[in-house]
Amino acid sequence: MTEVISLMDIDDDDDNNNNNNNNNKGKNVVVPGESKATPWVEKYRPQSLADVAAHRDIVDTIDRLTSENRLPHLLLYGPPGTGKTSTILAVARKLYGAQFHNMILELNASDDRGIDVVRQQIQDFASTQSFSFGAKASVKLILLDEADAMTKDAQFALRRVIEKYTRNTRFALICNHVNKIIPALQSRCTRFRFAPLDSFHVTERLKHVIEAEKLDVPETGLAALVRLSNGDMRKALNILQSTHMASQQITEEAVYLCTGNPLPKDIEQISYWLLNESFTESFKRISEMKTRKGLALVDIVREVTMFVFKIKMPSDIRVQLINDMADIEYRLSLACNDRLQLGSLIASFTRARSALVAAAN
Structure with a gap:
């Protein structure tokens, strides 16, 4: 078994003070003079594992592995805006403290996704020795965001790099579609699935931001934000900030x-x-x-589909209607003519209406 390297523990106040300027380079640190221009997604990103409100079972497991110096290679997957990147960045801050930026290599694999990046940038970082502080040393961390965008050749090359440098480097792969990650990489990582956030956690986080920013948001406006976010915290905060820029009161209509x-x-x-x-x-x-x-027809079709679930009708008619609208939405995604698809939508409801009348008689 590979020897586990002790994780670095830097909590010294003097170190924190001496490295204050370095800390300000981090994307999660808000400079007071620039707070108005800072996207709220970054301004209110959780800074520690304790701040991550949702997925406590996953977060607590990773926290325990980190505390016990048993952090494995990680594969975090799930829909956007569910806390994957925030969780792993919080882990990095816990591990490295003031040396955060020296000990982590963060790459967006959708931009840097070729085999050359694996052979050069990733391998160069992984092959260098970790920083040591007296008797304490630490494994380094390589964070690959949107890893499902990597080419197959790059993923196979990464498999070998992970094996070779496990002694002094940990890899964290983040993706939306785990099926696009080759099985050889999946088997080398501990997998955690981040499901869409439930309404409670989205609501609580939005209330925190609303209070901090002193916004005027009635209950109907808050409910609209939660509904449109669909469990995506990033989307909820972006909508909140955009609406605030356009309207003083963040109502449902706004x-x-x-x-x-x-x-x-x-x-x-x-x-x-x-x-x-x-x-x-x-x-x-x-x-x-x-x-x-x-309005976009695809949005109308999507919302009408949700409305159909509220209408009382026989299940077979409902299923057929929903399938018809799914087909229309798919054709719209292929840039089919809006007028033709609107006609198809109305025709589907005309058939459903006839079926309802026949069922009633």
């Missing part, structure tokens, strides 16, 4: 207008037309609303 999403009342109106009006009338009214409010 949130939807800022993001370009259809308002719930607009979706209810569109659904009413689809279920009750003729093909020609529905096409005319939806097209007029779509143009007047600048």
